Amino acid sequence: MPESKNATSKTQSRAPSKIEAGIDAVVVGATVEGLAAASYLGKAGFKTVLLEAGASAGAAGREREFAPGYHCADGEHLLSALDPELVSDFDLYRFGLSFSNRCLDTVYYFDDGAAIRLDGEPQRWKQSLSRAGCDEIEPFGDFMEMVLETAALLRSHLKLTMGRDGRQSKFMVSSIFSNAPPERVALIERFLFGSTDDVLDGVFKDPRLQNLIMAESSLRMAAAPHDAFSFLALVHALSGEVAGLQGARAYVKGGIVGVVDALRRAAQAKKVDIRAAASVKSVIVEWDRIAGVELVDGTQIRTPIVVNALDARSAFVNQIGFEKINLEFQHVLDAPTPKTASARIHFALRGAPADQSTKANLSRRLVLAPSRTALRHAYHSARSGKVSAPLIIEAVFPSAFDEKAMAAKKQVLSIFAHPIPYDENPSENMRAEIMEAAIRSLELIMPGVTDRIEASELRLPADIAHESGVDPVTLAARPLILEQWARAQLLIESSGIEGFYFCGPEAQIGVGVSGAAGRVAAKAAMDDSKSRARFL
Amino acid sequence: MSISKPFDLLVLGENPSGFAAAACAAKSGARVAVLRGAHGHMMAEDIFASGIPNFVWRRLDLQGAGITLQPASARISLFEDGEIIKTFEDTIATKASLKKANITDGELWQDFVSELTEHAKHLAQINMYLGGGHTKNSAVFSPSLSELRFLVSTCAGFLNDYFESDRLRTHVASFALAPFGLGGDEPGSAGALSSVFTADAWPMRVSKGGPSVANVLERACVDARVTFLKGDIKRISAPTAKMREVDLGVDGVWRARVIYNASRGAGGASRAFIPPSLLPLDRRDVTEAQIRFTLSQPLEAPGGEDAVYFVAESLDEIITARADALQGRIPVVPPFSFEITPGGDIVVRAPYCPGSLRDDDVAREWAQQDRQKLSSRIMKRLSRYLDGFTPAVKRASIRLNKTTPDRDTRPLHSLDQRIVSAPASADRIGAAVRFADRLVSRA
């Protein structure tokens, strides 16, 4: 008899050190999505265990002291798309979620030293432009209004759904168009498929306004403004809602840690058993059904439902194995690695830099929007493994929301610099080049800032991946929105394994923390379990 | 100056696809004009043209036009070390040829073509659907998720997933992407692959001594009473919502309901899966140069005279060339294709040329010395692939595919469904005619 036994029989042949039964659902990975999924399952009365490989739940988002007296956390610093359903279903405010600022103003800086401030509330962009003395207020305002409206219209089409009819979901282009006002159809078509360059062609002439939009649509995305389908990134970003305001960006008290903490408390309140330092070795699949998980220490937890919040490669290839997943589904697992990424840099600054446009008010989002040519050059460089300046910079002062640091006259500045080459093993040389390019770009926002830097910390995707054990690819620049959506949809609905639900980073669409994928996974698990109960 | 009765369709682009689109539209009763450039630059599409699809042949009754088309014998990639990759219209012959060249990926060729043929059907459906047709069209277009992933994916990603041989990937990219001016690492470029494998996309060659495709189609325009205008566009404006006005300076002012750029744009117009009607006119980011080398004596081609040749050493080289062009530089190592005319001339197409050149972020037009620079780079490169090429060259003439007005002369709001470009397709004539049909019926 040829050796043909699958992972199941292998694990069964060796006596597990401990078998735990009576668990309704296991959630792997205490990320925002994992915590959200566990909370929903707990709320529905499922006996749920949340397994976290790290020392404590949500450790990846913990705050660290990166320089003596200066604290910062990795992960997102601003929220733009926290799932509103998640927030209201658990009333996360009750569990300590609170906003330091619900809508940050953004100040855009340009290569030529000019700056434009846009109000945090998208409805007031026109007014803020008129204050800036811009020539093309009307066309810009009208254009952004159309983008916001389209974003709201597309929201329901680009969210995750679990089709219960079992057939693969489809991208309902025709239904988008038939639901849109007829005069808007051509525009939506353009927004969906066009490059940012195409969309901006002829809308307004002011290069600064064009640069501003290009920076917003390309920030942290793998697609350059001249790439097809790239404009949709901006549309999608503006479809998000946080604190009830579409297109706004909010700072949560405590940053990302604040979100994780609130969710952890919610999960605990719903009686989720959160276990830290519990690393999953494999997911047990019997035939094509989930039967449980096996931990690295040999413990088996028998359960009919596994929700996985780890990256797709760990979830499907490492923990389940090729022999159990659908053949064509392999295509979903392979995705070309983006050649670009963003660098996260924390700076410890002596005192606050002030200029005309920020007016020493640091509770703002600062964005450097390079020129069309500079950005094109930056993307080409990054794609061929080189760094060029200026880059797009998104900067916030976490210390501005934390009174202690303010009092001590110390500032923490946290930036994303984009695009840089994506490299799994960046050399020291490359790190130095990235840092230099970022500081050179930062100088265009805050002239003289270099002299104030006391300490700095460069966090590349490889660093974060190395420490937290996630697949670094998930930390590279985000692919096109349409591609992300299609892949996320395929990942959650077509693995062919009953009882397995995915809500890892690949199931998130766009940039930022959401929790929607966790909610969708948990709801699907609950629905399936209900229909199975009916069947029996 | 008095303004005559407006045209239903004004075709820009003095080439086979423009003529075919104009003739077919006129035959179906529309008032059509074709604008010839003031200097009358006919592009060298008359050596190898894409085939004339049967439906165009039928509509224009070309059986009496005395034209015979022979399919090109093969697509051949030459490499500096002497390796040759040959693919044929017939997938089975291709599989055998790749096997002979020791490329094990050849086994996958049939699957590759079958999969792309299916994608091409989707793309055709999408192109019919997008671009304004959908408001009235009841056809439901909704790609499946995996289809959507393909449509937005990159050609390089798709090829890497399929083939291990970098040379085979380079070969496919050379003939599939170059006509569109794509590099292969940009989103949506995978779509360009699929149209290359449709039935009418295989390059055809006109028999020696016979009329060229362009001439035959031009005559069909005359027979169909298409008006020919001459001049260079100074300005396009929109006097009314349903009318566009083209100012040709001293050559008059003309009005048309739809202005249709049928020229084979190498820039934005050819990005697959972009609604073609939404690309106002060629963006001219990337353009194509054609160089005709007149030789003192005929040269022996490594794979026969009736093949189409491609020169590019690697996929990276193509990507770099496109990046150079996008940034306004003439590629240092320009990839190109070449063909041998019945008269023994060599015609080179270099598809990765900047629409306008840039020095220190300032755009400028092509100057004589830029043309010479490109021409000498190509000549130097070609001499490494064709023995005895340089000494045999008697004369080189270069042309840039530029038929569109500059950015500044266009109407401000580019979301103009009345000024449109031909959709991207390797079946140029067929795609141009189908799209013109729709424009006329819509107007």
Added chain:
Amino acid sequence: MIFAAEDLKSDNPRPTPLFSAAASVSKANVWTSVNGWTTARLYTSIEEEYEAASHRVAVLDMGAIARYSIRGKDAGTMLSRATSVPASSLELGESARGLILSDEGEVIDHVETTNLSDDFFLMAMTHPHARRLRLAARGFDVEVKDITGEVAIIGLIGPDWRKAVSAIGIDVKSDHLAAQGRMRGVEIVARPFHLGRNDCIELIFPMEEALTIWERIDRSSKPAPIGLDAFDLLRIEAGVPRPGTDFISAEYAFSDAGVRRPAELGLSHLAPLDRGWFNGRSALKHPKGARRRAVTVLAIDADYAAPGAAVFAAGKPVGRITSSAFSPHLKRVVAFADLAPAALRKTLEVSMVSVDGRRLAASLFETPERLLALTYRENLDQATETRR
């Protein structure tokens, strides 16, 4: 094991290793291209060839059927995943038929797998599937090789095949286990198989020996060569629907129309749900929607075949004929038809031109494949009852 449909564009088919041997015995000289290989449609006449296959032995060049060799430690596991054949539980020399299914449980192709040793399997399929097999091999220790055209394959069809095989000195003991033997130092695999009620064997050997072995068989037992047309008749009588003709292969299918699940083709027994994991199984376990179509064999009271003819049930159109052939044995036309499932219980008629202009009567034809499917269904029902 069946042949693919003729290529629509058969520009320059390659000769199979046995081409010159086949050409030398062809009287009718009617050739076509299958998967790019030159294949004879007819050698003498369909009646003659059919008669030989039914009562004596007929010889067939099977070079146009796609063949792969799978080697490596994980060969069995990989095959059990990519196809519905339980490759890893096959005995040494044993063969099994199965299906290749898409993730959605739709049929891509037929497959027949033979276990030649723990880490060496042979596969035969109607169409080549190089890409799919390469995908299936990802993450496994296997080497997949396309051997179509590198080996010569002689099929012997009919009750007398043993005599023919003994001529080349191979002792085939079992009628279901493959035997390996040597002739003039060349390795030959003799693999028995069945096509409906016909017992058959195929001889697989290096292409260099193609002519010698063909000649030796020809000299010893004078088998009648059989071409595609007669073989297709055997196929329809056996009840094996052909991808591309009777249904659309789910590989790269543009739309769902024409794509069929095993149950719709009457082939559930080739992809049984109790066979462990294989690609498409989970989708089959939870069939979406009711059975959409039934692809089944009809016997039509007609004298000549009519592909594409419409089928009527109680006066209403319910489907169409997808492939057909005149059976000299039944004196009827046997035909695959793609029907609405409800029509199976009604009186069927086929619209073909008859002398008096009426539609022709048709009835369900019990094929061996259908019997297998019914047995499987009964077993399944029994199993469910026992469980209850």
